[in-house]
Each structure stands twice: as C-alpha cells, then as structure tokens.
Amino acid sequence: MTRIYLDPERCIGCRSCEVACEREHGHPRISVGVVDDLAAVPVYCHQCDAAPCVAVCHTDSLRIDGEMVVFNPDLCTLCGLCAVACPFGAIELGSEIKRCDLCSGTPVCVMTCPTEALVRGDVDAITRSTRARAAGVLAARLR
Amino acid sequence: MTSRTPTVCPYCAVGCGFYITPNGVEYMQDHPVNEGSLCPKGNVAPDVLNHVERLRYPMMRTGDGWIRVSWSEALDRVAEEMPRALREKGPKALAFLGSAKCTNEENYTFQKIARLMGTNSIDNSARRCHSPTIIALRRMLGTPAMTNPISDLALSDCIFVIGSNLAENHPVVARWILRAKDRGAAVIVADPRVTPTAWLADLHLQLNPGTDIALINGMINVILGEGLEDRSFIRERTRGFEELDVSDYTPERVSSITGLSAADIVRAARLYAKAGASSIVYCMGITQHSCGTENVTACANLALICGQVGRPGTGILPLRGQNNVQGACDMGALADFYPGWRSVDDSGAIDELRRLWNARSLPLGRGLTADMMPDADLRFLYVMGEDIVNSHPAVARRRERLKRGFVVVQDIFLTDTAKLADLVLPAAAWAEKEGTFTSTERRVQWVSRAREPPGDARPDLWILSEVAARLGFDLPHDPEEVLAEINQAVPAYGGICRMNAGRRGGIIWPCPHPDHPGTPVLHTERFSTPDGRARITPVHHPAPERTSPEHPMILITGRVVLHYNSGSMTMRSEGLVKREPELHVDVHPDDAVRFGVADGDTVMIETRWGRARARAKLTPGQKRGTLFMPFHFPETNLVASELLDEKSMMPELKVAACRIWRAD
Numbered sequence: 009m010t011r012i013y014l015d016p017e018r019c020i021g022c023r024s025c026e027v028a029c030e031r032e033h034g035h036p037r038i039s040v041g042v043v044d045d046l047a048a049v050p051v052y053c054h055q056c057d058a059a060p061c062v063a064v065c066h067t068d069s070l071r072i073d074g075e076m077v078v079f080n081p082d083l084c085t086l087c088g089l090c091a092v093a094c095p096f097g098a099i100e101l102g103s104e105i106k107r108c109d110l111c112s113g114t115p116v117c118v119m120t121c122p123t124e125a126l127v128r129g130d131v132d133a134i135t136r137s138t139r140a141r142a143a144g145v146l147a148a149r150l151r
Numbered sequence: 152m153t154s155r156t157p158t159v160c161p162y163c164a165v166g167c168g169f170y171i172t173p174n175g176v177e178y179m180q181d182h183p184v185n186e187g188s189l190c191p192k193g194n195v196a197p198d199v200l201n202h203v204e205r206l207r208y209p210m211m212r213t214g215d216g217w218i219r220v221s222w223s224e225a226l227d228r229v230a231e232e233m234p235r236a237l238r239e240k241g242p243k244a245l246a247f248l249g250s251a252k253c254t255n256e257e258n259y260t261f262q263k264i265a266r267l268m269g270t271n272s273i274d275n276s277a278r279r280c281h282s283p284t285i286i287a288l289r290r291m292l293g294t295p296a297m298t299n300p301i302s303d304l305a306l307s308d309c310i311f312v313i314g315s316n317l318a319e320n321h322p323v324v325a326r327w328i329l330r331a332k333d334r335g336a337a338v339i340v341a342d343p344r345v346t347p348t349a350w351l352a353d354l355h356l357q358l359n360p361g362t363d364i365a366l367i368n369g370m371i372n373v374i375l376g377e378g379l380e381d382r383s384f385i386r387e388r389t390r391g392f393e394e395l396d397v398s399d400y401t402p403e404r405v406s407s408i409t410g411l412s413a414a415d416i417v418r419a420a421r422l423y424a425k426a427g428a429s430s431i432v433y434c435m436g437i438t439q440h441s442c443g444t445e446n447v448t449a450c451a452n453l454a455l456i457c458g459q460v461g462r463p464g465t466g467i468l469p470l471r472g473q474n475n476v477q478g479a480c481d482m483g484a485l486a487d488f489y490p491g492w493r494s495v496d497d498s499g500a501i502d503e504l505r506r507l508w509n510a511r512s513l514p515l516g517r518g519l520t521a522d523m524m525p526d527a528d529l530r531f532l533y534v535m536g537e538d539i540v541n542s543h544p545a546v547a548r549r550r551e552r553l554k555r556g557f558v559v560v561q562d563i564f565l566t567d568t569a570k571l572a573d574l575v576l577p578a579a580a581w582a583e584k585e586g587t588f589t590s591t592e593r594r595v596q597w598v599s600r601a602r603e604p605p606g607d608a609r610p611d612l613w614i615l616s617e618v619a620a621r622l623g624f625d626l627p628h629d630p631e632e633v634l635a636e637i638n639q640a641v642p643a644y645g646g647i648c649r650m651n652a653g654r655r656g657g658i659i660w661p662c663p664h665p666d667h668p669g670t671p672v673l674h675t676e677r678f679s680t681p682d683g684r685a686r687i688t689p690v691h692h693p694a695p696e697r698t699s700p701e702h703p704m705i706l707i708t709g710r711v712v713l714h715y716n717s718g719s720m721t722m723r724s725e726g727l728v729k730r731e732p733e734l735h736v737d738v739h740p741d742d743a744v745r746f747g748v749a750d751g752d753t754v755m756i757e758t759r760w761g762r763a764r765a766r767a768k769l770t771p772g773q774k775r776g777t778l779f780m781p782f783h784f785p786e787t788n789l790v791a792s793e794l795l796d797e798k799s800m801m802p803e804l805k806v807a808a809c810r811i812w813r814a815d
Contacts, residue, residue: 020318020325020347022712027191027726031175045737045772046345119178122188122322123329141333148335 010075011055012108012115013134018125021048025117025126032116035100037108050126052117053077053098053108061090061099061107069105079105156601157655159588160193161252161581162715164471165301165323166590167193168656171582171601183656184301184594190322191727192715198724199580200602204564206577207606217575222607226614228574229533230621232557233268236530242269242514244556246524249275249484250536250611251473254586254598256633257611258475259482259490259640260626261535264619266483267510271495271518275484276537276716278521280435280472282799283443285480288467289492291451291686292460293679296477299430299466300592300659300671305330306464309426311419312340313363313450314436318347319712321470321591324432325351337422341366342436343707344737344779345772354419357774358409360705361806363437365692366416367449368397369405371456373420380424381458388678389455391687400692408692424457428464435472436709439805444798445690455685461674471591472716474581478589481641481660486518491641507639520800525552533559535611536578538566541717542782544760544791544802561614566719567785577608584610586630587652589660592671595647596657695806696792698776702808704742705777706758708791709805714783721783734784736765738811739773746811753814756780758807761789764814778811 021042030036038052055076062070062077069083070090081104091099100106108115110128118128127134155177160167167189168182175197180187199205209225210217220228236244247265249258258275265273277285289295304310304327317324328338328351340352341363349355358366374380375397385392402413409416423429431454437446451467459465471477483490493500495517505513519527522543532553540550553571560572563580581588583604589595604610616628627633630649637644643661651658651665658669677683698705713731714721721727736756738748748754750769755762756778763786773779780787782804794803 018329020322020350022190022318022322022347023730024189024191024194024322027730028176028189028194030726031194045770047350048347116178119180119187120189120194122185122190123325124188145333145335151335 010128010130012052012110012118013127013129013131014050015125015127015138016047016049018123019048019050020123022122024120024122025050028116028120032111035102035106037106038117050117051097054096055110060093060095064089064093076110079107079109081105156582156599158582158601159474159596159598160189161196161474162192163321164474164476164591165321166474166588166592166594166596167323168596169193171197181655184590185323186326188323188326191713192721195724195726197582198726199563199720200582201605202723204723205605205608206563206565206575207608208577209607210575212573222609222617225574225576226617226621229559229618233531233533233622236557237268240528240530243272244528244530245270246272246519246527246529246532248521248524248532248534248537248539249273249479251276251476251479252536252581253475253479253611254584254588254630255475255478255482255595255637256586256630257535257615258479258484259633259637260612260615260619262482262484262490263508263626264615264622264624266489266513267508267624268622269514271486271514271516272524273484273518274486274521274524275479276473276521276542277476277480277485278800279439279542279802279804280476281438281469282801283438283447283796284469286444286799287447287451288469291448291455291688292674294673295480295492296673297466297468297592298460298673299463299468300594301468302327303463303466303672304328304430304432304468305334307331307336307426307428307430308464309337309339309422309429310432311423311429312338312348312432314342314438314446315432315434315470316342316344316346316348316436316709317432317434317470318351320434320472320710322712324470337426339419339422343774343777354415354422356411356415356419358411359695360707360777361440361695362409362692363446364442364449364690365400365405365408366411367453368400368692369402369409369416370420370423371395371453372397372400372405373402373417374424374456377421379421380456384458385456389685389687392456395452395456395687395689423453428462429457429459430464430466430468432468432470434470436805438801439803440801441794441796441803442693443796443801445693448688448690452687452690455687460685461672463672466672469591474590475588477591477593478587478595481589481643482637486520490637491643504640507636522795522800522802530556532556534568534572535561536563538568538717538719540567540571541785541788544788544793544804561611563608564719564723566717576614577606578614579604579608579610583608584612586612587634587647593660594657595644595652595660597649597653599653696808698808702758702810704809704811706756706790706807706809707777707779707805708782708787709779710783711781714781716783717785718783734763734765734780734786735768736811737768737770737773737779739775740769740771741775743767743769748811748813754811755814756790756809756811758790758792758809760791760793760807763787763789778809
C-alpha cells in the first residue's frame with residue numbers, strides 16, 4: 009500500500025512542498041497549515057482505502073484504482089460533495105477538482121522536503137524504519 | 152548549453168545544487184549538501200531569470216527620467232566620472248560596494264579596480280551579516296569561516312543553536328540536525344521567539360533579546376564549576392584561559408539577566424559540555440548587535456574550553472546569509488581586508504599583491520564600510536548587485552544622502568538603490584554567467600551558464616573588465632583566467648580550478664594546490680593563528696537596550712521562510728509573494744490586549760530611529776514584551792537601530808526599544 013506519509017515532528021512549515029507542487033501542477037495540491045506559529049501540518053490526499061470522496065461521488069468520476077484514488081474529469085459535474093466529504097480538506101474545487109495524484113510515482117513534495125518530513129512508500133516499511141529510529145534514539149539516550 | 156544545466160541556488164549560503172531545465176527546476180539527488188531537496192525559494196529560483204522587470208539595457212538618468220544608452224556610452228561615462236572624482240577630491244571620494252550575490256571572480260575584479268584606483272573603500276553586504284564573525288573568528292581561530300561542513304551536524308551529539316532561525320532562513324540545514332536527532336542527539340535552541348527551529352529543540356531557551364553573552368558565560372560558569380571543561384585541549388591548543396573569569400555569571404545571576412531558569416542554564420551547560428561531539432550554530436541573532444563581535448567571541452570561548460573544535464560533529468558554524476558572502480569576503484571585497492584575508496594594515500602581505508597586480512602602490516588602512524558610505528563626502532559610488540537603500544538602517548536618510556555624487560548601479564532589477572543612480576548597468580543573473588560561488592561551509596562550486604541574459608544584459612565580469620580597460624587596466628574578462636589569478640592571490644584557493652569546483656559538490660577550501668582534496672574540517676591539528684593555538688578571549692555582558700515608558704517593548708527583526716533579504720528577488724516571484732505579501736508584526740496576545748491591538752489591525756511601530764506601518768499578527772510564539780518584524784520589507788529598516796559595533800561596524804539591527812499602537 010504505497011502512500012505519502014508525514015512525520016509531523018519533522019515538518020518545519022517551510023511550504024516548500026506547496027510551492028513545488030504549484031510549480032509542477034499550476035495549483036498546489038498540498039497545503040501547509042501552521043497553527044499559532046507553534047506547529048505545521050501539510051494537508052494532502054491520503055488515497056484512503058475507504059475513501060469518503062469516492063463514496064459520495066454520484067458520477068463515478070472519483071474511484072479507487074489499485075492503491076490510489078483516481079479522478080476522471082470528463083465525468084465530474086463539480087458538485088463539490090467530495091470536497092465536503094474529505095476529512096482532511098485535501099480536495100479543492102476550481103474549474104476542476106484539484107487533488108494529489110502522486111505525481112506518477114515521484115512526488116515533488118517528497119523530493120523537495122528539506123527535512124524528510126514527507127515520505128513516499130509502503131506503510132509497513134515506513135513503520136519499520138520509524139521503529140528502528142525510535143529505538144536508536146532511546147538507546148543513545150540510555151548510554 | 153544543454154536542456155539540463157547543473158547550478159547552485161542563488162538564495163542563501165547553504166549552497167544547494169539543482170538543475171535548471173527549460174521548464175524550471177529538476178532536483179539533484181546526489182548533491183552532498185541538499186540531496187535533492189530545496190526550500191521554497193530554491194524551488195522557484197528560475198523565476199527571476201526572464202522576469203518582465205529585468206533590466207535589459209544600460210540607462211542614463213535625465214532630468215525627469217531615464218534614457219536608453221549604448222554599452223559604449225555607458226562604459227565611457229563610468230570611465231570619465233571615476234577618474235574625475237579622483238582628480239578633484241582624491242581616492243577618499245570614491246567608494247565601491249561589491250555583492251555577496253556575484254561570483255568570486257567578479258568580486259575579486261571589483262575590489263582590484265577599487266584598490267588600483269587607490270581606495271580601500273570597498274565593502275559588501277557581509278558587513279551587515281557576519282562582519283563580527285570575521286573579526287572574532289579570525290582573531291581567535293585564525294580563519295574567519297565555518298569550521299565544519301553542514302552535513303557534519305548529523306554527527307553531533309549536541310547541537311547548540313543560538314541566534315539562528317535556520318528552519319526558516321536555511322531550511323536544508325534542519326535536514327542534518329534531524330539526522331542527528333535520529334541518532335539521539337540533543338538540540339538546544341536559544342531564541343526569544345518560538346520559531347520553527349525551536350520546534351526541533353529538546354531544550355528551548357527563550358532568553359531576553361540581547362542577553363546571549365550572559366547566557367554563554369553562565370554556561371561556562373557551570374562547566375568550570377563542575378569540572379566539565381577539556382583541560383588537555385585548553386592546555387595544549389589554546390592561550391588566554393587563565394584570563395577567562397566568569398565567576399560573576401552564576402546561574403542565578405544569569406537567570407535574572409536572561410529571564411531563563413537557573414535549572415535550564417545548568418542543563419544546557421551539561422548537555423553541551425558532556426556530549427562526545429558538540430557544535431554551535433549561530434546566525435544574525437548573534438552578529439547583528441552592537442556587541443556582535445563579543446557575542447561571536449563568547450560562542451568561540453564556549454567551544455574552546457570544551458574542546459569542541461577540530462573533530463567531525465564539533466565546531467562553530469556561522470550560517471551566512473547570501474550565496475557568496477564567504478567568497479566575496481575571501482576575495483577581499485571588504486574595507487579592512489585584501490584578498491586572502493590580508494589586513495589592510497599589513498604592508499608586507501599587501502606587497503605580494505602589489506607585485507602580482509603590477510601596481511605601483513596599494514592603499515593602506517581601513518576604507519569606508521558600507522554603513523559609512525552614505526554619510527561620507529563621496530563624488531563617485533559604484534554599487535554592484537546590492538540594494539543599499541533597503542538593506543541598511545535609516546532608509547529615508549540614506550536615500551537622500553546617496554543622491555550626492557555620481558552613482559553607478561549594476562544590477563538585475565531596478566531596485567530602490569538603482570532608482571537613485573545616475574547610470575544603471577544591466578547585469579546577468581547567476582545562471583546566465585559562469586564563475587564560482589563559495590557557500591557558508593567554504594564549498595567552492597562552479598556555476599555554468601544555463602540561459603542567455605535578457606536584452607543587452609551582460610555578466611558583471613564583462614562589464615568590469617570593460618570599465619577597467621577604459622581606465623587603463625588590463626584585467627581578464629574570462630572567469631577561468633581570473634580564477635587562475637585568484638589561485639595566486641588567495642592561498643586557500645591555490646588549487647581551485649574549474650575542474651574541481653565543477654565536480655558535483657565542488658571543493659571545500661583550503662585547497663592549496665591542484666592535487667589537494669580540500670579541507671572539510673578546520674583546525675584538526677592546529678589553529679590558523681601564528682603559533683597554532685586558539686585565543687580564548689574574555690567578554691562581558693554589556694548594558695542592554697532598555698525599555699522606557701515611551702518605548703515599553705523590544706523590537707526584534709529577522710527573516711521569514713518565503714522571502715529573502717530586501718526582497719528584490721523574492722518579491723518578484725509570484726509563488727512566494729502571494730503567500731507573504733505584506734509586512735506584519737508579530738505580537739503576543741497578552742501584549743495585544745495591553746495595547747488595544749487586534750489580529751489584522753494596521754499598527755504603527757515607533758523606535759527612536761523612526762516609524763513604520765505594519766499588519767498585526769497575534770501569535771503565542773512571540774515572547775511577551777517583544778515584537779518581531781521581518782526585514783524583507785523596506786519599512787522595517789525605517790525603525791531598525793543604527794547603533795554600531797565599533798569593532799566590526801555592524802549595525803544593531805536585532806534589538807530596539809519601541810512602542811506600538813493602532814493606526815486606524
């Protein structure tokens with residue numbers, strides 16, 4: 009199950025992902041929210057397995073294809089239900105729906121992130137590396 | 152030129168590599184500094200290249216505007232006005248302002264012209280970012296530069312960040328700090344504000360503005376009191392330790408000065424001193440004070456007494472602001488140093504250059520620094536790639552003073568300084584020319600031409616060599632030829648050539664001969680002082696800027712991630728300016744209530760230097776009793792302090808007593 013994952017402890021709110029995404033697509037499909045200048049969280053499509061946007065789409069312009077949510081603009085009526093249904097606020101309406109499509113496998117947001125806060129990969133592999141890192145930190149502090 | 156040209160980011164001094172493509176940017180994942188990543192400014196760096204507002208033709212001022220002139224007319228005019236000023240008023244009537252955004256070869260040639268004309272009044276924007284670093288580290292360590300590469304931070308066990316919001320100003324540096332944290336390193340951040348850098352901290356010391364020396368001396372007090380200093384390092388590699396008396400700086404007294412708890416001061420001291428490898432990272436929060444040189448000195452004292460210099464993961468890492476601050480200084484674009492860090496007072500050292508340049512004589516003694524130039528009785532001022540009006544304190548006064556004498560501005564945009572000029576020369580941007588840039592970690596990288604300059608714009612080196620020819624100096628116009636001369640003039644660059652600087656990641660100086668691999672870590676065996684030992688130098692907490700009933704708050708200035716310096720480049724990048732379009736002032740919500748200010752209000756800020764208008768932004772990350780304004784907007788420098796550090800001539804841009812009120 010390949011996704012873009014966020015390590016919120018690494019995000020410095022620099023908005024590099026947002027600017028890079030805008031450069032590539034003409035409109036940012038990832039948006040960094042900074043809360044009270046105390047923390048930052050990039051908001052983007054999580055390609056949910058049980059995707060609420062797909063569930064509410066009455067024209068099937070959004071559907072699950074393998075590991076990701078795909079969009080067919082020819083079927084879209086711009087009703088906006090998907091944007092309302094998305095729990096992450098990752099879909100934006102304009103002249104067409106704007107949402108992450110994983111950049112054909114090499115997302116620029118991941119490549120440009122200065123702090124490696126955004127990672128693309130398999131959830132099991134990411135979990136394993138996160139555990140290994142946490143164990144390493146703990147071991148270093150116990151030494 | 153190919154469809155994909157490797158280049159180095161033109162913004163801050165981290166030295167990130169990327170490719171310029173016809174469509175914009177492609178990431179360079181094997182670059183040793185950034186591994187492909189870029190901050191938001193780097194991501195849109197090519198925006199400035201063919202911007203509609205680029206200067207395309209030389210322009211001469213007329214009574215009520217500008218007329219386009221040929222290169223030949225423009226260059227002839229420079230070559231008339233410069234000697235005329237010299238004839239009428241002598242070399243003191245000439246001044247030159249180089250650029251930390253131009254290449255080493257351009258800055259070398261620029262300062263050479265100034266010196267051949269008989270003046271040391273040549274400076275660059277390093278004066279307002281790291282002149283205290285130059286003075287203090289040269290005196291104490293022998294080399295005024297970052298001691299270790301940025302990637303070395305990943306090897307640190309403790310990273311002490313003081314006076315630097317690197318997560319916004321040098322975001323890629325945060326990558327290496329997080330790698331250290333992944334290994335269990337402790338991160339200490341000393342900053343009055345809760346910045347994104349402070350988010351990374353295990354210990355955030357939210358100290359009162361301008362109390363850095365007290366904090367560091369307090370840490371040294373704890374270290375000496377608990378016997379945590381490195382006695383053998385002090386004995387074998389330093390001098391002056393016996394004069395270091397910090398007995399007055401008990402944690403309790405330092406607590407009363409800094410506003411920190413004594414326990415936090417003790418904890419910071421133990422973390423730094425006990426770690427196997429500790430590094431200090433600092434920036435303009437340390438240097439831009441009237442005690443900037445002492446602040447840097449205090450940082451170096453801390454590193455030296457703990458023996459945290461000369462090994463991987465240790466060191467003192469000043470983060471420079473512009474992409475070629477280090478290089479412009481190495482090249483001698485400074486009022487107090489010739490190329491290769493030869494002091495303007497050292498006639499013996501300068502004599503070597505006199506022979507190399509085949510000059511009859513060269514000037515001695517410090518010339519005018521950047522901040523002195525507007526107030527001096529100048530007849531001729533040559534500004535290369537610097538917006539002195541917007542980047543110095545007292546904007547309005549400077550604007551008036553600069554109108555005296557003949558002013559030449561060579562730049563890529565019609566900046567506010569260029570608007571005051573008599574003659575404007577259109578220059579090529581970084582990716583439209585060739586040459587070397589030296590990053591903050593002494594990494595020298597060759598930049599190739601990726602695009603053609605717009606209109607008749609020309610590389611600065613071409614312009615300078617043409618001016619020089621008209622003045623009777625035969626100076627090379629080819630960057631490789633100039634670099635070959637730099638090999639002789641600057642010993643640390645002795646072996647740097649297009650080939651090794653053009654490799655991925657370039658080469659880190661000192662590189663004294665062509666076969667040398669470069670020197671990532673300085674001071675491993677000896678310091679660069681005459682006897683090889685570092686100089687521990689006592690410093691004391693000065694009287695701080697005080698608040699008063701008229702000015703009850705302290706104003707702090709700094710940067711935000713989406714803009715860069717005076718904004719002449721980032722304000723012309725749509726992706727950046729729309730996200731940060733106007734000047735704001737950060738206010739703590741409690742202070743906002745106290746002064747009747749609401750979020751989004753237009754407010755006035757007043758210091759004893761001036762007044763500015765800004766949009767209030769309420770944030771709990773701001774320390775109570777302080778305000779913060781980013782300096783990318785000209786209004787901020789209307790209110791910034793003009794006090795100077797007399798050792799380095801650095802203005803106290805960081806701290807000023809102020810008041811705030813609603814403007815509407």
